[in-house]
Each structure stands twice: as C-alpha cells, then as structure tokens.
Amino acid sequence: MSSQKFKEIAKLLLDAEIEKKEVLRITADKIPELTVDEAYLIQKELINLKIQQGLSVVGPKMGLTSRAKMKQMNVEEPIYGYIFDNMVVQEGSSLSLSELIHPKVEAEIAFVLDKDLAGPAISGVQVLAATKYVLPALEIIDSRYENFQFTLPDVIADNTSSARVVFGNQLRRPEELELDLVGTTLSINGEIRALGAGGAVLGHPAHSVAMLANMLHREGSKLKAGQIILTGGITEAILLENGDEVVAKFDQLGQVSIKIT
Ligand code: OOG
Ligand code: MG
Numbered sequence: 001m002s003s004q005k006f007k008e009i010a011k012l013l014l015d016a017e018i019e020k021k022e023v024l025r026i027t028a029d030k031i032p033e034l035t036v037d038e039a040y041l042i043q044k045e046l047i048n049l050k051i052q053q054g055l056s057v058v059g060p061k062m063g064l065t066s067r068a069k070m071k072q073m074n075v076e077e078p079i080y081g082y083i084f085d086n087m088v089v090q091e092g093s094s095l096s097l098s099e100l101i102h103p104k105v106e107a108e109i110a111f112v113l114d115k116d117l118a119g120p121a122i123s124g125v126q127v128l129a130a131t132k133y134v135l136p137a138l139e140i141i142d143s144r145y146e147n148f149q150f151t152l153p154d155v156i157a158d159n160t161s162s163a164r165v166v167f168g169n170q171l172r173r174p175e176e177l178e179l180d181l182v183g184t185t186l187s188i189n190g191e192i193r194a195l196g197a198g199g200a201v202l203g204h205p206a207h208s209v210a211m212l213a214n215m216l217h218r219e220g221s222k223l224k225a226g227q228i229i230l231t232g233g234i235t236e237a238i239l240l241e242n243g244d245e246v247v248a249k250f251d252q253l254g255q256v257s258i259k260i261t
Contacts, residue, residue: 112134
C-alpha cells in the first residue's frame with residue numbers, strides 16, 4: 001500500500017471530523033485487507049495533519065481495554081490513539097451536540113507521569129512508580145464511521161474515535177488508592193446508566209498504561225512525563241442526547257460532569 005493512499009485516507013477521516021459527516025468504513029470499500037500496522041500508519045498521517053494545523057497532543061489514550069467496551073464494539077484488542085488540545089472541554093461546562101456526529105460518553109481513569117516510560121517490558125508496578133497523579137475523566141468518543149461501526153483497523157486509523165475529553169479537578173497520588181477497587185458510576189440526568197470498578201480495565205488501570213508503553217515501543221516512541229494518559233472506558237459507552245447532564249463519580253477520586261446542549 002502506498003504512503004500516498006494512507007495520506008488520502010487520513011485526509012478523508014480528518015475532513016469527516018471537521019465537517020461532522022460520517023463516512024463509510026475503510027475496510028468496507030477502500031482497503032478491505034487493511035492490516036493493524038497499516039492502520040497505525042494512517043493514524044500517524046492523521047496525527048501529522050492535525051499537528052500541521054497547529055494542534056498539539058495532550059497525551060495518548062488506550063481504548064477497548066475493558067470487556068464491556070470490547071463486547072459493545074465487537075473488537076477484542078486494546079488500541080491506542082491521541083487526545084489533542086482542541087478536544088479538551090472544561091469540567092462542569094457544556095458541550096454542543098452540533099460539534100459532533102453521534103457522540104457517546106465513557107468514564108475513565110487518567111494518569112500523569114513524572115518520568116518518561118519506555119517499553120518494551122514495562123509492568124504495572126513500574127507505571128505506578130513513575131506516576132505523579134491519577135485523576136477522573138469523561139471521554140466523549142465520536143466515530144467518523146457510519147453507524148459507529150468498524151473493524152479493528154478501521155477504528156485505529158480513525159484515531160480511536162477520539163473527540164472530546166473532560167478531566168476532573170481532583171488529583172490523587174496513586175499509592176493513596178487501590179485503583180482496581182475504585183468504584184465508578186456513570187449517570188445521565190440522575191439515573192445510573194453504567195457502573196464498574198477500575199479493575200475492569202485490564203485488571204488494573206496501571207496495566208493499561210504499561211501496555212501502552214510497550215505498544216509505543218514497537219514504533220520507537222515512549223510515554224512522556226506530563227502527558228495526561230487515558231486508560232480506557234470502564235463500562236460500555238452511552239449515546240448522548242440533547243439536554244443530558246452527565247456525571248461520572250469515582251470512589252475517592254471525585255467526579256466529572258458535563259452538560260450536553
Ligand atoms: C473506540 C474507542 C474506545 C475506550 O475507552 O475504550 C475507547 C470506540 O469505542 O469507538 O476510547
Ligand atoms: Mg475511551
């Protein structure tokens with residue numbers, strides 16, 4: 001597959017995001033045999049286009065790290081993508097549905113490292129030793145594909161559906177908590193729509209960060225101190241509707257909220 005073809009697909013996905021128009025997934029027509037490695041090359045082209053437009057990376061994210069998410073999306077493998085500065089929405093503020101295609105929300109635990117972490121054999125314990133803070137987050141995902149349906153390579157190319165993120169204001173040291181036991185509820189308009197615990201994410205959210213460091217190593221890159229890293233939805237994602245008041249509560253980590261208008 002030529003790099004020109006990858007660039008064209010990256011541009012198509014970026015245009016879909018900017019114009020808020022869904023597109024047919026790549027494996028349905030353009031490249032049915034797209035591999036995971038090729039999909040990450042398309043993602044890299046997409047990331048480069050965003051950087052050329054003046055955007056900057058807030059941090060990498062993991063996706064499809066919980067059973068609930070894998071089952072919901074019918075994809076069985078964790079993936080990674082990137083969050084950009086223009087995706088960050090202030091905690092407690094509002095987000096207009098008109099900015100997005102068919103957004104869904106998920107509750108996640110985020111990490112901030114105080115040391116760089118490079119694979120290939122990083123473990124959860126090493127992640128915890130390199131972690132400065134953990135904090136709660138809401139991720140708003142918005143696949144650029146028709147009906148939010150895709151295969152593993154499709155979603156990787158589409159920067160893992162990244163669209164918006166809301167970070168909570170409370171920072172905690174990781175040793176103050178047992179992150180796998182941190183209970184989480186995701187409520188909309190006062191009704192709990194999904195719930196789980198940190199351990200739903202690969203047994204412990206630190207394992208997700210370790211896996212990310214090890215996956216990045218394969219392409220010669222690493223996790224950097226100061227980046228905010230999302231570890232993946234604890235529960236299935238919930239489709240957003242106009243007027244929704246979304247609140248994710250995390251035991252000992254506080255809460256994060258957003259209003260959908
Ligand atoms: C892919 C992104 C998944 C997560 O936290 O699992 C993700 C998707 O479900 O569209 O961000
Ligand atoms: Mg997510």
